[in-house]
Each structure stands twice: as structure tokens, then as C-alpha cells.
């Protein structure tokens with residue numbers, strides 16, 4: 001990482017959606033943690049107001065937010081370095097949303113992929129185009145722009161599906177800056193999906209909760225072992241040579257074991273003499289090494305969510321400090337009073 005990149009501000013929002021599996025960890029969480037660690041200023045927040053557009057169960061919203069917080073903390077997020085907060089704890093973001101709404105053309109929202117997808121789905125089902133579309137979903141990109149612009153963000157690591165949202169945030173910042181005066185920094189996206197690997201699941205297809213072929217990150221050792229033993233293999237005998245690049249056990253192992261272990265297993269597969277049973281044991285050991293401790297930390301946080309509340313409250317204070325500066329500048333640019 002060059003020192004120039006490191007001096008930039010990086011920000012990520014995560015929606016609170018259930019417990020992660022190791023595919024999520026390898027593909028999204030680990031790369032985001034690495035980026036956060038490599039940048040001087042980093043922000044990571046729980047996008048609970050975004051979740052609220054769809055969640056209607058208060059207990060679920062609360063629990064999911066704790067789970068996602070415990071997850072990132074257990075996997076190595078350093079809350080002393082990265083500003084870690086709940087979106088809903090930073091009211092300045094919502095005021096900023098209103099300032100941005102004033103310069104955002106309605107047509108921009110009409111073009112948003114997520115809104116268009118909802119409309120298409122309704123049309124296909126023969127329903128009214130806007131059935132079940134609330135204003136939170138419709139204006140989702142404005143809130144997301146406020147999340148980003150509030151912290152003077154340079155870089156937003158995202159998956160492909162979120163690229164349009166970052167472009168919209170740039171658009172909105174540009175409208176505002178041109179209409180009034182320079183108040184917002186223009187953010188850029190960084191495709192995170194390309195650094196993170198795609199992990200196969202137990203049956204060899206992409207690991208996904210919807211396929212039911214996933215290995216959750218936070219499970220006890222017995223459950224972890226049971227899942228590893230379920231990985232589907234062909235019927236090659238131990239002595240036969242095997243292709244590591246077409247092998248689910250190896251592919252998962254390659255993402256969690258250290259380099260010398262990975263090289264050794266690759267060689268053993270190619271040479272022959274490495275049976276699937278032994279390889280599964282190696283994989284299990286590597287997964288234990290990677291996730292046993294995080295699982296204990298995760299369970300501790302979930303057993304004492306006050307600790308999570310305390311950390312997120314500290315993060316919110318820091319985030320509000322940043323957001324107040326931006327908001328005050330933007331208010332003043334429009335002719336509204338700056339914040340006192």
C-alpha cells in the first residue's frame with residue numbers, strides 16, 4: 001500500500017443481516033478489515049436505518065445489529081483505530097440527507113438499480129409497479145450518499161451491486177458543490193469483490209446460505225468438524241494423484257491456512273498419497289486455528305451486549321464530530337446557519 005493511498009479516508013457500511021459464513025469472511029469481511037488497517041482514517045458502520053426499510057421486527061433489528069457488531073469485533077476490527085458506529089446514532093447523517101435531497105433530481109432515484117428491480121418484480125407479478133416500495137427504499141441512495149459524504153470519504157470498498165450508489169453519491173456531491181459552493185469531497189469506489197476470493201461450499205458450488213452449503217464462521221468445534229466431514233469429494237483413492245485446483249477441500253484450505261501449509265497440501269495432492277480424510281482433518285485444524293478464538297470472542301460479546309453498546313457509543317461520538325463539521329459547512333453553503 002503506497003503512503004498516498006494510506007493517507008486517504010476509507011468508509012464501509014454493512015447492513016445487519018445474520019451471521020456470516022466463511023465465504024462472507026474471505027470474500028468481504030477480511031478484505032475490508034485489511035483495507036481499514038492499511039488506511040490512516042477508516043470508518044465502518046452498521047447501516048441499521050437502511051435495514052429498517054425492510055425489517056419489521058424490532059427484536060430482529062436489535063439482534064442483527066449486535067450480531068454484525070460482534071462479528072466485526074471478533075474478526076479483528078480495531079475500534080481504537082477504525083471509527084465503528086451505528087448509523088442511527090449519528091443524527092447529522094439524516095440532516096445531511098435532507099440537504100442532499102434538495103439538490104437531487106427525482107429522475108436519479110427513478111434510475112436506481114435497486115428501485116428499478118423492485119418495480120420490475122412487481123410488473124412481472126402483475127402488481128402495481130410501486131407495490132411495497134416505501135420512500136426509504138426509493139430514497140435509499142440519498143441516505144447512502146450522506147453516509148459517505150458526511151465523513152469526507154475518499155474511498156468506498158464495495159461489491160459490484162453497489163457501484164451505482166457510489167456514482168450517485170458523487171453526482172449528488174457534484175450537484176451540491178456546483179449549485180452552492182464546494183462543501184463535499186467526491187468519493188471513489190474500490191471494487192472489493194475482485195480482491196476477495198469466491199469460496200466453494202460443501203457441495204462445490206459457490207458457498208451461499210441459500211444453497212445451504214455453507215460453513216458458518218461462529219460455530220463450536222464439533223459442528224465445524226461435522227461440516228468439514230460433509231464436504232463432497234470424488235471417489236479417488238488416497239494414493240491417486242489429485243488436482244488441487246478442482247478440489248473443494250484444497251480451495252477452502254488455501255484461503256485459511258498459512259503459505260507453507262498450502263504449498264505442502266498442494267504438493268501432496270499432486271503427488272498422490274494424500275487421502276480426502278486426512279485432507280479434511282488438515283482443513284478442520286486450519287479452520288479451528290482461524291476461527292476458534294474469534295468464536296469465543298463473538299460469544300462473549302453476544303453474552304454481554306453492553307460491551308458492544310459502549311464501544312459503539314464511543315464510535316458514534318467520533319463519527320458525530322466528523323459529521324458535524326461537514327454538516328455545518330454544507331448548511332452554511334446554502335445560506336442556512338452553520339451549526340453553533
Ligand code: TRP
Pocket residue numbers: 011012013014015047050143144147148156158162165
Ligand atoms: N448499501 C450497502 C449494502 O447494501 C450498505 C451501505 C449503506 C453502505 N451505506 C453505505 C456501503 C455507505 C458503503 C457506504 O451493502
